[in-house]
Amino acid sequence: MSAIATVTVAGVPGVEIAYHRKGAGEPLLLLHGIGHHRQAFDPVLDRLAEHRDVIALDLPGFGESPDVPDGIPNELDTFAYAIEAFCTALDVERPHVAGNSMGGLIALRMGQLGLARSVTALSPAGFWTPRERTWAIGLLTNLRRVARRTPEATVRRLSHTAAGRRVMTGVIYHRPALRDPDAVVAETRALRDAPAFDRVAAHARSGITFDGDVPDIPVTIAWGTHDRVLIPTQAARAHLQLPRARMIPLLDCGHVPMNDAPALVADTILETPEG
DSSP: OOEEEEEEETTEEEEEEEEEEEEOSEEEEEEOOTTOOGGGGHHHHHHHHTTEEEEEEOOTTSTTSOOOOTTSOOSHHHHHHHHHHHHHHTTOOSOEEEEETHHHHHHHHHHHTTOOSEEEEESOSSOOOHHHHHHHHHHHHHHHHHHHHSOHHHHHHHHTSHHHHHHHHTTTOSSGGGSOHHHHHHHHHHHHHOTTHHHHHHHHHTTOOOOSOOTTSOEEEEEETTOSSSOTTHHHHHHHHSTTSEEEEETTOOSSHHHHOHHHHHHHHHTSOOO
């Protein structure tokens, strides 16, 4: 069951962020990718909560979080500062942050801004060439188009067969047959209904990249060896740009690796050194 925090971002009040909190220990934020929702981390949530105070949130305009009000800048740092305000509202100071895809890019930016004590980025966006960026955003936009055109009854029927799950989610997961049918329906709905998707995708197309290093805190970059959205060669660029980061190949994992290898992903997050 989700809770809601209402915060002020860039001087604009009324930004609502839905979240789920579980466990005890040092705080750990979980950030999902574009078009997804916080339930992307459900396969690893219980394992992480054995060691951390885990807070999985829906980024503004995704999942159960409504889009930001008018007047807030459309830029990467808006997400980072929205999460900072969210942490303040929950009395959480400099959490560990783990993110996937767009969430990984945001997590790295939070590290640069001094808002995280450590960062684990799972197949993070931002290390792409222009051609790779066009491919990734185009692929996800096409998946959203299909989600919007497919009746939910059809989604439900497909989700209850291994072959149907492969058709619907094989681009995202390397082992889509393992995905829970109800989770497939829910994430298809989240992709279909995300009010911020088109705006955030357009901003990404404009040339957003991750620039610079994150020199002052522990960073782990982990990449699915079967990632079809952000191809694994991008991990090499991340390694060159962040030479002090711990680099982990996620064997037999796709773009959203939490479903493909939950134990491996959870351990990768938990083993990121403390800052």
